Amino acid sequence: MIAITGGGTGGHLAIAKAIKEELNRRGIKPIYIGSTSGQDKSWFENDDGFEASYFLESQGIVNKKGLTKLFSLLNIIRSAFTCKKLFAKHHIHAIFSVGGYSAAPASIGALLLGRPLYIHEQNAIHGKLNAVLKPFAKAFFSSYDTQATYTNYPVNQIFFTLAKEHHTLQTIIFLGGSQGAAFINQLALKMAKILHKDGISIIHQTGIKEFATIQDFYKQEGIPADVFAFSKEIANKLRHADFAISRSGASTLWELCAAKIPALFIPYPHAAANHQYFNAKVLEEKNLALLLEQKELYDVEEVYQKIKTLDLNKISQELDTMIQPNGAKEIVDTILQTLPKE
Numbered sequence: 001m002i003a004i005t006g007g008g009t010g011g012h013l014a015i016a017k018a019i020k021e022e023l024n025r026r027g028i029k030p031i032y033i034g035s036t037s038g039q040d041k042s043w044f045e046n047d048d049g050f051e052a053s054y055f056l057e058s059q060g061i062v063n064k065k066g067l068t069k070l071f072s073l074l075n076i077i078r079s080a081f082t083c084k085k086l087f088a089k090h091h092i093h094a095i096f097s098v099g100g101y102s103a104a105p106a107s108i109g110a111l112l113l114g115r116p117l118y119i120h121e122q123n124a125i126h127g128k129l130n131a132v133l134k135p136f137a138k139a140f141f142s143s144y145d146t147q148a149t150y151t152n153y154p155v156n157q158i159f160f161t162l163a164k165e166h167h168t169l170q171t172i173i174f175l176g177g178s179q180g181a182a183f184i185n186q187l188a189l190k191m192a193k194i195l196h197k198d199g200i201s202i203i204h205q206t207g208i209k210e211f212a213t214i215q216d217f218y219k220q221e222g223i224p225a226d227v228f229a230f231s232k233e234i235a236n237k238l239r240h241a242d243f244a245i246s247r248s249g250a251s252t253l254w255e256l257c258a259a260k261i262p263a264l265f266i267p268y269p270h271a272a273a274n275h276q277y278f279n280a281k282v283l284e285e286k287n288l289a290l291l292l293e294q295k296e297l298y299d300v301e302e303v304y305q306k307i308k309t310l311d312l313n314k315i316s317q318e319l320d321t322m323i324q325p326n327g328a329k330e331i332v333d334t335i336l337q338t339l340p341k342e
């Protein structure tokens with residue numbers, strides 16, 4: 001039996017979900033251990049694909065100071081002992097972690113019990129917990145790190161079905177990641193008139209916070225645009241796009257690769273260790289994406305000219321080399337092949 005742990009944000013949880021689904025396809029129902037904080041409960045509280053789901057009161061310790069840090073650490077250790085009991089109850093013999101603070105108790109519990117710990121790192125720069133636990137992991141999966149077990153990023157199959165070559169710039173999609181991004185929203189509004197004048201259609205994911213204001217802007221300016229806060233059917237939005245202007249969260253980045261949609265990435269500058277920048281750098285170094293930091297982005301017309309000079313056809317063809325549609329399968333194969341015999 002396997003336990004999946006970790007979460008906090010959609011980026012981590014999407015991997016947990018992909019691995020759960022791959023295990024389910026093989027007739028295995030894992031258990032899930034997450035946190036009462038963050039989005040873990042809303043994703044997995046009533047998910048039949050898990051034999052059981054547990055939410056512990058784990059919190060991040062990285063940004064805490066003094067006594068609060070000490071209390072959080074003690075809380076994680078206490079929860080790690082709770083995990084030990086859960087592992088015994090469910091006969092767990094391996095733990096798969098997607099990182100984030102909610103992974104801490106079960107990962108430490110795995111080490112306390114001497115159970116193999118498998119880790120998936122989504123980003124080009126390791127998260128704090130993943131970096132600390134890497135030396136103890138049975139396998140550390142990454143799509144960037146050459147010192148790790150290479151795996152294709154586990155992207156939902158639907159994104160591969162969108163793959164086609166893009167020849168001309170007809171529709172741009174603005175993407176802000178799971179929360180939406182104020183900077184990308186502002187950029188979209190600045191570019192809207194120029195794009196509209198050039199006959200380019202706009203799709204714009206705003207995030208919940210700014211949705212109403214942005215929708216009003218397009219209405220008032222008389223610019224037709226497909227504006228939404230968050231779509232559960234994002235693939236159906238991407239289907240119409242020839243180009244994306246996007247944050248470089250790991251899932252979005254690899255989904256765009258799978259769909260062969262060329263992009264300008266504008267990393268979220270406050271992400272831990274600026275990891276979104278390094279995610280996008282991997283593509284930029286291969287001339288497969290534009291990468292601009294927020295601080296470089298003041299002349300909207302110049303940005304638009306840069307986009308127009310890209311060879312979309314060539315980039316979309318070459319994006320094909322970046323990812324194959326079997327990431328979750330590769331990870332589960334490795335786990336099952338390296339599990340100690342019961």
Ligand SMILES: CC(=O)N[C@H]1[C@@H](OP(=O)(O)OP(=O)(O)OC[C@H]2O[C@@H](n3ccc(=O)[nH]c3=O)[C@H](O)[C@@H]2O)O[C@H](CO)[C@@H](O)[C@@H]1O
Nearest residue numbers: 009010011012122177178205230231234249250251252271
């Ligand atoms: C601010 C921050 O630190 N963000 C991190 C967070 O990203 P975050 O969870 O925001 O972003 P990701 O790009 O990894 O994932 C967003 C997910 O939401 C989906 N989506 C988005 C919009 C929409 O309307 N509908 C929809 O379904 C996307 O298809 C994607 O699957 O975790 C990622 C994985 O560790 C990191 O790479 C990001 O840097």
